[in-house]
Amino acid sequence: MRILKRLFKWFLTLSLIGVFTGAAALGGAYLYFSPEMPDVQTLREVKFQTPLRIYSADDKLIAEFGEKKRVPVTFDQIPDDFIKALQAAEDARFFEHFGIDIKGLSRAAFQLASTGRIQSGGSTITMQVAKNFFLTREQTFKRKFVEILLSLQIEQTLDKQEIMELYVNKIYLGHRSYGIQAAANTYYGKNINELSLAQLAMIAGLPKAPSAFNPITNPERAKERRDWILGRMLKLGYIDQARHDMAVNTPVSARYHRSDIELDAPYIAEMVRQQLFERFGEDVYTDGYRAWTTIDSRMQTEAIQALRRGLLDYTERHGYRGAEASIDIQALSPADQLNELKRHSSFAGLEPALVVSVDESGADLLDREGNTLRLDWNGIKWARPFRSIHWTGPEPKRPADVVQPGDIIRVMNDSEGNLKLTQMPNIQGALTALDPQDGAIRSLVGGFSFYHNKFNRATQAYRQPGSNIKPFLYTAALENGFTPASIINDAPVVFHDVSLEGTWRPENDNGEFNGPTRLREALYRSRNLVSIRLMRALGIEQAREFILKFGFEPDRFPANLSLSLGSASATPLQVVTGYAAFANGGFKVEPYLISRIEDAEGNLLLQANPVRVCKACESEAAITAGTETTESTAALPPEAPTDILQPADATPAPRYAQRIISPRNAFLIQDIMNDVINRGTGRRALALERNDLAGKTGTTNEQKDVWFSGFNPHLVATAWVGFDQPSPLGRGEYGSSRALPIWIDFMEDALDGVPEEPPTAPEGVVRVMIDPATGKRAYTGQDNAMSEYFRTEDVPTETARSPEQQMQAPATEAIFGY
Known part of the structure; x- marks a missing residue:
């Protein structure tokens, strides 16, 4: 008994000495390493590297920019099954220990003593947080000791929920994914709270070795790791046998x-x-900014499809240019054939395929996944051979006339889901639409395929707008005393102008001349000679200065008569912005794309404060100033800062759009442009069966650029088609036949469900019956009289002569003055 007591005292003494020695050693180590140790308080303010995310106006994800894919989650958002799976895999006693696990460290020490090297670190989740945020991955005793000290400090500073939250958001889980939410998106295309128990256990197995246990690159080992974790969860009582x-x-x-990505933009x-x-500089890729755009996802989707359909239609109409490439399939193994095919990427739904064999009814193809496809004759027979932009060869009689074994071609699904031969368009285009009331861009497509x-x-792309420029010129004429009934001579003219490189003989696109023509008819028929005479009557500089008010660049607008036919240069976005003034009643808006920006925590940083059309504000301001609002001189200038994006904590002053067309003339030009669709070059748009549409076609010399710009009060859109290196589009290609169908295709869906809103004549505009030949008042009983709008002060005072009066006293004066 005495011996047992003495042994007990001896062991107790040794234990106390060990404890005190250990404590002293730990304290001494702490004092020794503390100058080098980081401040764990910084974990409370940690910012995870989070990519920039861009959204549509209706919250569809458009893009993500940044090296690291990460979506931080809070502790409350972590599924309980995942926490249990992570404990089973990494640290079963996480919620019980004080930062270090004695049993785990003892196991690591035993392995070191028995093998002579470090095999496992016995790390807890807290220790991994210390390592991931503050230390390197080197396996040394010094680093391990600092890791332990930091873990103890972290446990004193943060609670368990905070530590777990830091861990699950920091860890690398393969394929550029950092954090469990990014991993859930990457591996399963879901949020973490939508995953099954098996999927959660799979992700819980990744922190140990993201490459070795990766379910995509190494599914067998990943399944072994997952099943081991599930077994541990069962053993620890976290799940039952059935689960x-x-x-x-x-x-x-x-x-x-x-x-x-939810929206292709x-x-x-x-x-x-x-x-x-x-x-923001480089920080924009790591600080978790989120930007919302003005883009409407439905309109954007339709804009992409409309432009692609239009460009593919042009490509098919001008014939098949042949295989994209050819290989000798007899000399290559199947694997090598597939490798050659994979050199060709997919663009805009046009998939590369290898022709394996050809028979009388079609061709057998191989796609990039190694699948066999069948291309029937119905999907081939359209392919007349391309000869030039003006001509195609004869219709093919059989599949072998078009494709041969070894050809690498492109195929797509047609509107009925059938496979069809196609080709990458060598022509390009653009389509953009915006809200004319504030300039918000609702859709924008800059070409057939961004990735191509x-x-x-x-x-x-600065391109010549052609006749798309004419409405601006005609508006200048209205602002300077012309009326829709003014008569201008559509007749040949020759100019000798050094700025136009000598003699210039402009013509109408059909080579014909109509003689005296009303201004309204001249615009909807797009008569070039009338436009030139209008500019001469206004004065080149005065007309040019007026057109520039719509937002065009002065350096790109020549100061000569060719400007009247669209020899300037402008981008589709500039053109559509200019047309917004016709749609909104005469106001200049600024196009903008970003509506607001938030930081990673969801705090609003910047919000858009665009210039807005406010006719009521204009009227109130005019009344206060004692002025009329019938002319553009009564414009209300913006007084707020010019930067559309302004700090969220500021109280931005409202920004009002400046009037650049008087209300009455804005109505008149809109009504004339409505006739472009009802009677003129835009008649195809009658298929939309709306009464509130107006617009203008545009075609440049040799048909190098074709346009259509059109609008209603709610939406304005411009479509442009042309080659990147300007060259003729070919026979029969005009704004009305190539750009207008794209515009119609887009507007049909974009305006679906939008009520019609035809313009109404403002005060000071009246409708009068006139003689269509002279623009004078119609005589009593005139059969071919037509109605026309006039400003009240411009109503014709003369009456046209009846046939009887003309026989009695023939006119001697000219019926036109320009």
Whole structure:
């Protein structure tokens, strides 16, 4: 008994000495390393590297920019099953220990003593947080000791929920995914709270070795790791046998999901990225900014489809240019054939395919996944051979006339889902639409495929607008005393002008001349000679200065008569912005794309404060000033800062759009442009069966650029088609036949459900019956009289002569003055 007491005292003494020695050693180590140790308080203010995300106006994800894919989650958002799976995999006693696990460290020490090297670190989740945020990955005793000290400090500073939250948001889980939410998106295309038990256990197995246990690149080892974790969860009592058995019998379903992009708008994404990079620099890719655009996802989708359909229609109409490439399939193994095919990327739904064999009814193809496809004759027979932009060869009689084994071609699904031969368009286009009331861009497409060619033609391509410029010139005429009934001579003219490189003999596009023509008819028939005479009557400089008020660049607008026919240069976005003034009743708006920006925590940083059309504000201001609002001189200038994006904590002053067309003339030009659709070059748009549409076609010399710009009070859109290197589009290609169908295709869906809103004549505009030949008042009983709008002070005072009066006293004066 005495011996037992003495042994007990001896062991107690040794234990106390060990405890005190250990405490002293720990304290001494702390004092020794403390000058080098970071401040764990910084974990409370940690900012995870989070990518920039860009959204549509209706919250559809457009793009994500940044090296690291990360979506931070709070502790409350972490599924309980995942916490249990993570404990089973990494740290079963996480919620009980004080930062270090004695049993785990003892196991690591035993392995070191028995093998002579470090095999496992015995790390807790807290220790991994210390390592991930503050330390390197080197395996040394010094680093391990500092890791332990930091873990103790972290446990004193943060609670368990905060530590778990830091861990699950920081860890790397493969495929550029950092944090469990990004991993859920990458491997399963879902949010973390939508995953099954099997999927959660799979992600919980990744922190140990994201490459070795990756369910995409190494599914067998990943399943082994997952099932081991599920077994641990069963053993620890976290799940019951039924859930365990169901989960281990679940097949591996992981596959690579790109960022959950919900809206295809890469041109938009790049525009926003550039703007934000200029404002925030490199931090924009890591600080978790979120930007909302003005883009309407439904309109954007339809704009992309409409433009692509139009460009593919042009491509098909001008014939098949042949295979994209050809290989000798006899000399290559199937694997090598597939490798050759994979050199060709998919663009805009046009998939590359290898022709394996050809028979009388079609061709057998191989796609990039190694699948066999069948291309029937119905999908081939359209392919007349391309000869030139004006001509195609004869119709093919059989599939072998078009394709041969070894050809690498492109195919797509037609509107009925059948496979069809196609080809990448060598022509390009742009389509952009905005809200004329404040300039918000609702859709924008800068080309057939951003991934094939990133040049944004909507904002970067300066092209000649052709007759799309004429409404601006005709508005200048209305502002300077002309009326819709003014008579201008549509007759040949020759100019000798040094700025036009000598003699210039302009013509109408059909080579015909109509003689005296009313201004209204001249615009809706797009008569070139009338436009030239109008500019001469107004004066070149005066007309040019008026047109520039719509937002065009002076350096790109020549100061000569060719401007009247659209020899200037402008981007589609500039053109559509100019046309917004016709749609909104005469106000100049500024196009803008970003509506608001938030930080990673959801705090509003910047919000848009665009100039807005406010006719009521204009009227109130005019009444206060004692002026009339019938002329553009009564414009209300903006007084707020010019930057559309303004700090959220500011109280921005309202910004009112400036009037650049008087109300009465804005109505008159809109009514004339309505006739472009009802009677003129835009008649195809009658298919939309709306009474509130107006617009103008545009075609340049040799048909190098074709346009259509049109609008109603709610939406204005411009479509442009042309080659990147300007050259003729070919026979029969005009604004009315090539750009207008794209515009119609887009507007049909964009305006679906939008009530019609035909313009009404403002005060001071009256309708009078006139003689269509002279523009004078119609005589009593005139059969061919037509109604016309006039400003009250411009109503014709003369009456046209009846046939009897003309026989009695023939006119001697000219019926036109220009």
